[in-house]
Amino acid sequence: MRTISIINLKGGVGKTVTSINMAYQLMQRGSRVLLVDCDKQGNTSKFMKCHSYDKKSLSDILTGTENIGEVIVPGISGAMGYIDVIPANMTLLAADRRVMLDTTKPQQTRIRSALEQIREDYTFCIIDCAPDINISVINALAASDDVIIPVTIDKFAFDGIKEILEQIDDVRRYYNPRLNFAGCLITSYRDNEFNNDGVETLKAMCSRVFDTKIKWTQMVSASVFVSEPVSVYSPRCGASKGYAKFVDEYERGLASDEHDRRAANG
Ligand SMILES: Nc1ncnc2c1ncn2[C@@H]1O[C@H](COP(=O)(O)OP(=O)(O)O)[C@@H](O)[C@H]1O
Numbered sequence: 001m002r003t004i005s006i007i008n009l010k011g012g013v014g015k016t017v018t019s020i021n022m023a024y025q026l027m028q029r030g031s032r033v034l035l036v037d038c039d040k041q042g043n044t045s046k047f048m049k050c051h052s053y054d055k056k057s058l059s060d061i062l063t064g065t066e067n068i069g070e071v072i073v074p075g076i077s078g079a080m081g082y083i084d085v086i087p088a089n090m091t092l093l094a095a096d097r098r099v100m101l102d103t104t105k106p107q108q109t110r111i112r113s114a115l116e117q118i119r120e121d122y123t124f125c126i127i128d129c130a131p132d133i134n135i136s137v138i139n140a141l142a143a144s145d146d147v148i149i150p151v152t153i154d155k156f157a158f159d160g161i162k163e164i165l166e167q168i169d170d171v172r173r174y175y176n177p178r179l180n181f182a183g184c185l186i187t188s189y190r191d192n193e194f195n196n197d198g199v200e201t202l203k204a205m206c207s208r209v210f211d212t213k214i215k216w217t218q219m220v221s222a223s224v225f226v227s228e229p230v231s232v233y234s235p236r237c238g239a240s241k242g243y244a245k246f247v248d249e250y251e252r253g254l255a256s257d258e259h260d261r262r263a264a265n266g
């Protein structure tokens with residue numbers, strides 16, 4: 001299983017839309033996918049129709065449920081196929097606080113330990129993170145192989161990028177040496193001078209930016225409204241093509257990293 005955290009300190013940059021559409025694209029290519037909601041807003045859970053206060057959620061994994069199987073909501077067929085989900089809700093706020101107070105067990109690696117139990121069951125696990133660096137987000141990073149930062153090009157676009165990159169370095173140093181910064185993904189892109197200048201600014205700030213950009217289209221909001229991946233709702237729109245291309249680019253990156261690793265090992 002390869003685990004990917006989707007993170008940005010800003011809200012509204014397309015973290016949830018990217019998590020959902022990336023999960024869908026990977027499933028379409030034949031992977032078994034687990035989608036983890038790590039945001040108390042629960043938008044991914046709502047999209048996947050499993051937001052609830054009656055079921056177990058990510059909070060239980062952070063605060064002591066031993067068996068992750070009790071928390072996974074099996075995929076129901078429909079537009080999102082058989083993608084399984086670990087849901088989240090507002091109880092994550094209190095769970096984060098409990099983790100911070102409980103020093104009897106390691107605090108940063110609880111999600112990682114839980115995911116270890118099911119690593120043979122899935123090809124990919126995608127974690128949709130909250131716009132924050134709290135203990136559950138640090139747990140997500142400590143459990144991940146890759147981090148992807150969705151960004152929109154707007155007035156405050158790059159606020160917080162430096163802080164996330166520093167946080168990734170810290171988690172790599174202290175908890176998870178294999179954590180790879182896969183890159184920034186430009187979302188809600190419009191092809192104009194202002195956006196294109198922004199892309200250059202981002203490239204100067206940040207070592208890795210995916211070549212693929214996800215275009216702005218109202219089809220994205222419309223697809224979220226009816227709980228469909230954009231490629232099902234509007235297969236020909238720019239964002240649909242963008243997410244397919246982006247996942248191609250991500251998978252090419254994995255293949256070339258693997259190639260480099262083998263070459264380095266002789
Ligand atoms: N490519 C896009 N084109 C148009 N609207 C988009 C696009 N990506 C995301 N959005 C819209 O932006 C809003 C925020 O997206 P969301 O994924 O929920 O952000 P986050 O999870 O970062 O808070 C949503 O209303 C979503 O429909």
Ligand SMILES: [Mg+2]
Pocket residue numbers: 015016017039043
């Ligand atoms: Mg979100």
